[in-house]
Amino acid sequence: SGGHIKIYSEPGQGTTIKLYLPRAMQAEDALVQVDTGPVVGGTETILVVEDDPEVRDVVVAMLSDLGYRVLKAADAASALNVIDSGIPIDLLFTDVVMPGALKSPELARKAKQRLPDLAVLFTSGYTENSIVHGGKLDAGVELLSKPYPREALARKVRHVLANQAQRKQAARPPAREPQAKVAAPMVSRVSAATVLLVKDDALIRANSAEMLADAGYTVVEAISAEEAATVLKVRAVDVIVTDINLPGASGAELVAHARAAQPSIGVVFASGQAAPLLRGDLAGSVVLTKPYNAAALTSAVEEALGRDKSATNLNTPSAEGCF
Numbered sequence: 349s350g351g352h353i354k355i356y357s358e359p360g361q362g363t364t365i366k367l368y369l370p371r372a373m374q375a376e377d378a379l380v381q382v383d384t385g386p387v388v389g390g391t392e393t394i395l396v397v398e399d400d401p402e403v404r405d406v407v408v409a410m411l412s413d414l415g416y417r418v419l420k421a422a423d424a425a426s427a428l429n430v431i432d433s434g435i436p437i438d439l440l441f442t443d444v445v446m447p448g449a450l451k452s453p454e455l456a457r458k459a460k461q462r463l464p465d466l467a468v469l470f471t472s473g474y475t476e477n478s479i480v481h482g483g484k485l486d487a488g489v490e491l492l493s494k495p496y497p498r499e500a501l502a503r504k505v506r507h508v509l510a511n512q513a514q515r516k517q518a519a520r521p522p523a524r525e526p527q528a529k530v531a532a533p534m535v536s537r538v539s540a541a542t543v544l545l546v547k548d549d550a551l552i553r554a555n556s557a558e559m560l561a562d563a564g565y566t567v568v569e570a571i572s573a574e575e576a577a578t579v580l581k582v583r584a585v586d587v588i589v590t591d592i593n594l595p596g597a598s599g600a601e602l603v604a605h606a607r608a609a610q611p612s613i614g615v616v617f618a619s620g621q622a623a624p625l626l627r628g629d630l631a632g633s634v635v636l637t638k639p640y641n642a643a644a645l646t647s648a649v650e651e652a653l654g655r656d657k658s659a660t661n662l663n664t665p666s667a668e669g670c671f
Contacts, residue, residue, distance in 0.1 A: 387502040389414025392438035396420045397427040423448045424455035444472035467512035510638035517639045518555030542566040546576045546590035559642040573597035587614035614652030
């Protein structure tokens with residue numbers, strides 16, 4: 349960060365530590381309130397890999413209470429044995445730091461070789477270099493930081509499972525459908541509209557961009573909120589389609605930033621929650637539930653374009669310095 353530390357220590361007197369950090373000149377980020385609605389669970393099967401027995405028991409209890417079928421393992425090698433047993437598993441939820449020769453990132457790689465449709469969620473009490481580099485998660489990696497409440501666990505699990513379902517759908521060969529079925533009547537109304545698509549998953553982003561282009565939209569892609577904010581400075585955008593969970597700044601922060609400069613911009617949030625409730629700076633947004641198809645995506649964009657933009661004319665801070 350470019351700062352420094354001064355330490356003064358004297359026997360019998362104690363120690364004084366002073367931390368000096370560079371002064372930040374940017375404006376303070378706007379506080380965005382997000383209420384994603386009631387916590388929901390599911391019926392999928394989750395393999396929990398945690399070496400601390402007390403933590404493992406608590407996690408298993410929380411996930412079971414949410415309706416999931418839960419398997420457990422104390423280390424990566426045991427987890428791989430469970431996977432090799434042939435039991436269907438939807439999500440691998442593993443601590444980053446594990447005892448034994450087989451580490452969690454390698455476990456995840458081997459698990460996905462055996463189960464290509466497996467979703468993976470890491471958890472850790474601190475930044476771990478094996479999945480975080482340069483202060484950012486490796487591409488495609490999902491992390492839930494410890495300690496976490498039940499609500500955060502529930503929402504993160506649904507997010508990861510929904511992303512995997514969307515990824516699986518994107519990988520399927522396109523269905524043979526009549527062209528008119530993909531919202532052809534609306535092309536004349538929206539052909540001039542520009543959509544900023546913000547998704548960090550390459551496969552989902554490419555598939556969603558293709559859906560939007562086929563429906564007649566001009567699509568600009570971004571992999572993060574920071575990259576999207578740069579696009580907004582140089583290009584006019586009618587609708588933002590974004591995940592809520594993004595590396596770095598969140599989709600909610602991006603929308604607050606965008607609406608500060610352009611209150612009438614349309615917003616579509618792609619979410620794994622069945623019925624998110626958005627309030628405050630996010631009011632007036634359209635929610636698109638994952639996994640979605642071309643018809644659902646184009647319908648959500650059409651709704652965002654047609655909504656009364658006066659509802660989004662909120663008292664928001666200046667866009668300068670939000671990122």
